[in-house]
Amino acid sequence: MSVSAPVAPRASSWLVSSALAQRIGSVALFLAVWQITADAVDSRLLPSASAVFVALVHECVHGPLLFHLGITLARVAAAFVIAMVVGTAIGIVMGRSRTIDALFDSWLVLLLNLPALVIIVLAYVWFGLTEAAAIGAVAVNKIPNTAVTLREGARALDRSYSDMAASFHVGRWRTLRHVILPQLYPYIFAAARSGLALVWKIVLIVELLGMSNGVGFEIQLYFQQFDVTDILAYTIAFVAVIQLIEWAIFQPLERRAGRWRQ
Amino acid sequence: MTPALSAHIREKRYPRARGAKSHLALAGLSLEIAAGEFVALVGPSGCGKTTFLNIVAGLDADFTGEVELAPGSGGRAARVGYVFQEPRLLPWRTVYENIALVLPAQRAEAIVDPMLQAVGLGGARDLYPPQLSVGMSRRVSIARAFAIEPDLLLMDEPFVSLDHDTVEQLRELLLELWHARPTTVLFVTHDLREALVLADRLVLLSAAPGHVVADVPVSLTRDHRHSGVDIERLRSEILRRHRELIGAGTDAATPVG
Numbered sequence: 001m002s003v004s005a006p007v008a009p010r011a012s013s014w015l016v017s018s019a020l021a022q023r024i025g026s027v028a029l030f031l032a033v034w035q036i037t038a039d040a041v042d043s044r045l046l047p048s049a050s051a052v053f054v055a056l057v058h059e060c061v062h063g064p065l066l067f068h069l070g071i072t073l074a075r076v077a078a079a080f081v082i083a084m085v086v087g088t089a090i091g092i093v094m095g096r097s098r099t100i101d102a103l104f105d106s107w108l109v110l111l112l113n114l115p116a117l118v119i120i121v122l123a124y125v126w127f128g129l130t131e132a133a134a135i136g137a138v139a140v141n142k143i144p145n146t147a148v149t150l151r152e153g154a155r156a157l158d159r160s161y162s163d164m165a166a167s168f169h170v171g172r173w174r175t176l177r178h179v180i181l182p183q184l185y186p187y188i189f190a191a192a193r194s195g196l197a198l199v200w201k202i203v204l205i206v207e208l209l210g211m212s213n214g215v216g217f218e219i220q221l222y223f224q225q226f227d228v229t230d231i232l233a234y235t236i237a238f239v240a241v242i243q244l245i246e247w248a249i250f251q252p253l254e255r256r257a258g259r260w261r262q
Numbered sequence: 263m264t265p266a267l268s269a270h271i272r273e274k275r276y277p278r279a280r281g282a283k284s285h286l287a288l289a290g291l292s293l294e295i296a297a298g299e300f301v302a303l304v305g306p307s308g309c310g311k312t313t314f315l316n317i318v319a320g321l322d323a324d325f326t327g328e329v330e331l332a333p334g335s336g337g338r339a340a341r342v343g344y345v346f347q348e349p350r351l352l353p354w355r356t357v358y359e360n361i362a363l364v365l366p367a368q369r370a371e372a373i374v375d376p377m378l379q380a381v382g383l384g385g386a387r388d389l390y391p392p393q394l395s396v397g398m399s400r401r402v403s404i405a406r407a408f409a410i411e412p413d414l415l416l417m418d419e420p421f422v423s424l425d426h427d428t429v430e431q432l433r434e435l436l437l438e439l440w441h442a443r444p445t446t447v448l449f450v451t452h453d454l455r456e457a458l459v460l461a462d463r464l465v466l467l468s469a470a471p472g473h474v475v476a477d478v479p480v481s482l483t484r485d486h487r488h489s490g491v492d493i494e495r496l497r498s499e500i501l502r503r504h505r506e507l508i509g510a511g512t513d514a515a516t517p518v519g
Binding site: 160161163164165166167168169170174178179182257259260261 | 316319320321341342343344346348350352353354355359363364390391392406410
């Protein structure tokens with residue numbers, strides 16, 4: 001019997017390069033508008049793109065930017081991992097058990113509607129201005145989102161695959177890895193994407209309110225001096241790193257998980 | 263000799279939501295199958311055939327009665343292979359990985375490739391199930407069930423909604439595999455003709471609540487199974503004696519080529 005695999009349509013390379021060109025053009029346009037506006041306004045409060053770039057390079061080489069960036073990224077990573085693991089576990093349990101879902105659904109709604117600022121302030125008041133309180137507060141902000149997303153995923157699990165695994169006595173761990181998790185990947189990626197965006201913004205607030213290092217702390221210092229140039233330099237460095245994580249980690253992982261769909 | 267499968271289901275009910283009356287799916291179903299037998303379980307749609315298989319497979323413990331499987335060689339727990347009505351292959355795992363999943367990790371390599379060769383899919387090992395034709399998917403599903411060297415093989419109408427030629431090929435493949443790797447088979451179908459082509463023994467079920475209404479040995483030698491005349495003669499004889507199977511009879515009345 002001959003077997004032929006349908007060939008997945010290859011994305012034409014000019015399409016890819018034209019998408020890249022569009023993106024570069026879009027960024028260039030933004031920089032041009034910024035530069036022209038700044039030149040026209042000519043104020044210390046709206047530095048030009050080139051001035052910010054110079055400040056960025058200077059802070060990287062001579063200033064403490066990389067140190068603070070590293071600290072903030074470590075906090076983002078810790079809070080992100082905790083929020084994803086705990087939120088996923090809660091979501092799966094609530095998606096699988098009606099009783100637990102009924103019992104804790106209103107807790108989730110309450111947490112979802114609690115302002116980030118309130119959680120941060122309470123964490124600092126109750127647990128002090130500690131690293132654990134800071135990271136915990138950020139994680140607690142994200143956990144309900146992750147739980148809600150993963151609960152949807154757990155509800156959508158296909159019973160026929162679990163039955164197959166059970167009838168063949170596939171062990172618990174292998175069933176989780178090969179049968180359950182692949183069905184949850186789209187939900188995990190959705191939660192991770194929105195999670196990263198939310199977590200890094202909240203980390204800055206946490207640092208601004210109660211930490212003595214990190215990007216948020218530095219921004220607060222420059223805010224007190226009305227030093228917009230350095231505020232923007234820190235912001236751009238941080239946004240660039242987060243975008244890099246999205247491109248270099250999330251997107252390849254997602255492509256890998258979705259290989260079979262092609 | 264202890265039977266390979268001995269099942270006595272007193273009652274199997276499905277609860278209905280909101281206090282409505284529960285549905286009685288099986289009542290007083292008793293069945294024993296000797297080791298190495300190929301038994302076809304035939305009955306009208308909705309008579310609880312799949313329910314019964316799920317109970318035997320251990321997927322459904324919510325019933326009254328007993329199900330006993332003879333232990334496998336060396337006294338280990340019996341291994342049950344299940345070929346579902348839909349192939350139930352994991353679309354996100356390759357053909358190879360789908361079969362390896364049900365095997366002990368260290369033995370998978372030695373078993374999967376020869377098994378794929380045996381079902382004519384040696385070249386498909388690295389494809390994902392969405393890339394397979396319907397017939398190929400069924401072959402993988404059958405290969406998966408045989409790969410575990412089952413003591414009991416359950417098959418739930420594995421050849422429905424396929425074109426005639428594919429069904430013929432798959433039936434032949436199944437018999438070929440079964441001769442090479444003898445095991446006890448419980449094959450569910452509503453197609454009397456299919457049952458007569460494949461099985462040593464027909465067990466006829468009533469409409470719900472399902473129970474055994476007749477137990478018919480198939481006297482045809484395997485060489486005579488290819489003759490449509492003999493099969494047809496047996497089929498009409500059984501239908502004449504068991505009017506309750508009329509529903510199944512019309513289903514099976516599609517012309518055979």
